[in-house]
Amino acid sequence: MRHLTTLTGAAAITTALLVLPVSAETPEELFEIHCAACHNTGGIGNPGLAPPLNRPAFWQALGDTAPEYLAGVVVSGMTGKLDVQDQMYIGLIMPPVASTTDEELVEIGNWVLQTLGETDGAMTQARLDATREARPSHADLRAMRPSVD
Template sequence: MHLNYFAARVAGCLILGASLPAQAQEIDGTTLFNDNCAVCHAEGGTGNPGFAPPLNRPAFWQAMDAPTDYVAAVVIAGLHGTMTVDGQMYAGLRMPPLPQIEDAELAAIATYVAGELGETEADATVESVAAVRAELPDNAALMAARPAE
């Protein structure tokens, strides 16, 4: 009897989960950003002066043709060099590559960064992230792709 009750509850949960709206089942870019990126860039992408630049800079993202592709490339390949962001120098900046982040999760993170923090209409897809991963630019190309600040 107890086993039947347990099986019925599990089945009920599975049915409920399958019937949730698609939006509730989508991957949340904000949560993924907070779990993977906020340790350096802080929640909301406000950055850590001298350590990790802020990402909540709409003018920066709006100046790019493909901001979600840039986010995906930087996350997959990492980024290093010296840059000045909002008057703050980031010398010896070294963002580690995170190629283990799956394409669907990276699409959600890129959409959050470029779309929400960057206030753009950019929307990354699994396919766009896979395309970036297949033809990954090198560090020099990523640094050159940054809009002047």
């Protein structure tokens, strides 16, 4: 009977390990979870709601400031008139991202910069910390935007 209890306990642990979700999302999956509701799958955007993020020319035009800009948007949010690829985005507010850990923000940021933006830019914890300290305004962030759209 004791042997059977040990086997039953081991089977329960093994089953639990197979059934419990593993939190090993890829950066793209993290984007889907935290960003795609507005920016759509693959960052293609939602006309009138949230601009596309899969615009390499935009991210490349930001150059070395791309990580700073992206950190500013996720930390401070964004509002105001944006004209992106002949689509006007006005009146809607992107709130600061609060549903992620910093580690997830770094992973998502790097995916946006490197995969969608096709840049060598990198999001770091130090960049997030510095941006939280500076708290750029929405006007500051809009002023950083290149006029490539």
